[in-house]
Amino acid sequence: MSALSDNLVTFAILAYLVAMIGHAVEYALGNARTRVAAAAPIRELVGAGGGVVAEPPAPVPPSSGADRSARRARLAGLFGVGATAVAAVLHLAALVTRGLAADRMPWGNMYEFVLTVTFIGVAAWLVVLWKVPSLRKLGLFLTLVMVLLVATAELVLYVPIVPLVPALNSYWFIIHVSTIVFASGIFLLGAVPAVGFLMRNGYEKGKRSFPYTLAKRLPGAAGLERLTFALHAFAFPIFTFAVIAGAIWAEAAWGRPWGWDPKETWAFISWVVYAGYLHARATPSVRRNVATWLAVLGFLTMLMNLFGVNIFFTGLHSYGGLD
Numbered sequence: 001m002s003a004l005s006d007n008l009v010t011f012a013i014l015a016y017l018v019a020m021i022g023h024a025v026e027y028a029l030g031n032a033r034t035r036v037a038a039a040a041p042i043r044e045l046v047g048a049g050g051g052v053v054a055e056p057p058a059p060v061p062p063s064s065g066a067d068r069s070a071r072r073a074r075l076a077g078l079f080g081v082g083a084t085a086v087a088a089v090l091h092l093a094a095l096v097t098r099g100l101a102a103d104r105m106p107w108g109n110m111y112e113f114v115l116t117v118t119f120i121g122v123a124a125w126l127v128v129l130w131k132v133p134s135l136r137k138l139g140l141f142l143t144l145v146m147v148l149l150v151a152t153a154e155l156v157l158y159v160p161i162v163p164l165v166p167a168l169n170s171y172w173f174i175i176h177v178s179t180i181v182f183a184s185g186i187f188l189l190g191a192v193p194a195v196g197f198l199m200r201n202g203y204e205k206g207k208r209s210f211p212y213t214l215a216k217r218l219p220g221a222a223g224l225e226r227l228t229f230a231l232h233a234f235a236f237p238i239f240t241f242a243v244i245a246g247a248i249w250a251e252a253a254w255g256r257p258w259g260w261d262p263k264e265t266w267a268f269i270s271w272v273v274y275a276g277y278l279h280a281r282a283t284p285s286v287r288r289n290v291a292t293w294l295a296v297l298g299f300l301t302m303l304m305n306l307f308g309v310n311i312f313f314t315g316l317h318s319y320g321g322l323d
Contacts, residue, residue: 001101002161008094009115009154015087016146022080023140027217029073077136084143085126091119091150102161107177108168110310114153117306120185122146128189128227135227137217141192149188172249179242183235184302187274190231191299194292197224201289225288229281232295236274243267266305273298 095115099106106112125142129135164173199215218224246267247257258264277294280286 001097005094005097005101006154006158008090008097009150012087012090012094013147013150013154015083015090016143016150019080019083019087020140020143020147022076022083023137023143026073026077026080026137027140027214029069029076030217077139080139080143081129081136084122084139084146087143087146088119088122088126091115091122095119098161102163104164105174105177107173107181108162108164109157109159110306111153111157111159113177113181113306114149114157116181117184117188118146118149118153120182121188124186124189124231125192128231132227135193135219135223137219138192138196138224141196142189145188145192170249170253172245172252176242176245176249179238179245183239183242184306186231186235187239187299187302190228190235191296193224193227193231194295194299197221197228197292198289198296200224225292228292228295229278232274232277232281232298236278239271239274243271262309263305266301266309270298270301270305273301 095106095112098112098115102108107116122142125139129139196215196218200218201221203215204221246264250259250264251257273294277291277298280291280294281288283291
């Protein structure tokens with residue numbers, strides 16, 4: 001069962017990679033369509049007063065290259081979505097088989113934690129996409145994140161299945177870790193439209209250098225900003241509950257609710273940054289791009305808590321499984 005889980009993770013990575021390629025093709029064909037439309041000739045007519053009047057280009061016929069590129073781009077995007085759904089199914093199967101092989105919830109080390117967080121992120125993305133199909137072009141960035149994180153888990157963080165350490169044998173393990181995992185997955189997804197908004201907002205304000213030129217294929221900045229806020233507003237109360245549950249568990253396990261352990265400290269930093277983002281977002285005098293930078297910073301603190309603390313620090317939460 002353990003070997004099956006490992007193979008399913010590998011297949012999931014390949015499926016995410018195929019999905020990313022599909023979305024990249026959609027971007028490329030979309031750019032080709034833009035070039036064809038831009039190349040349409042604009043004829044000039046002489047007005048009654050001798051002035052030159054630009055005649056708008058004739059409507060592009062259905063059989064034109066631009067129309068064909070548009071259809072192909074849409075098909076490539078839909079293929080990317082389908083491949084993402086397949087990857088998510090493989091991803092879920094890998095988690096289920098890992099849990100069955102370990103005879104516990106698959107959250108006992110960094111490898112399992114990253115696999116679970118990324119699955120929550122991609123599952124939430126598919127739900128968002130089902131509700132708002134026009135956000136499909138964010139799939140390129142989402143699948144890129146999935147490839148990077150899941151491949152890092154498989155190639156760098158992988159550890160064989162081992163029993164839980166005694167401190168984790170508690171019903172609080174399910175309560176605390178499940179909510180942390182869920183909130184982290186939503187924060188992961190929320191970081192994607194946050195970065196997309198910053199890029200698209202820059203493009204709409206006239207910035208044409210890389211990476212802003214990539215943003216011309218993204219949905220409008222206002223929609224991306226609203227999605228960023230909605231995801232963070234949804235995840236933040238869950239994350240708050242998870243931190244409180246962790247403090248209650250620490251009181252039961254170690255006799256104190258808070259001890260400024262490195263992971264506790266960085267969880268508090270993340271909480272403060274995300275609270276700052278939501279406060280800034282609700283303050284009319286704070287520009288939306290400034291508030292969104294706080295959301296990106298919050299995700300960076302989450303990455304620090306996940307990778308940096310487990311790798312570079314030693315504390316009561318050192319259950320990463322790395323040597």
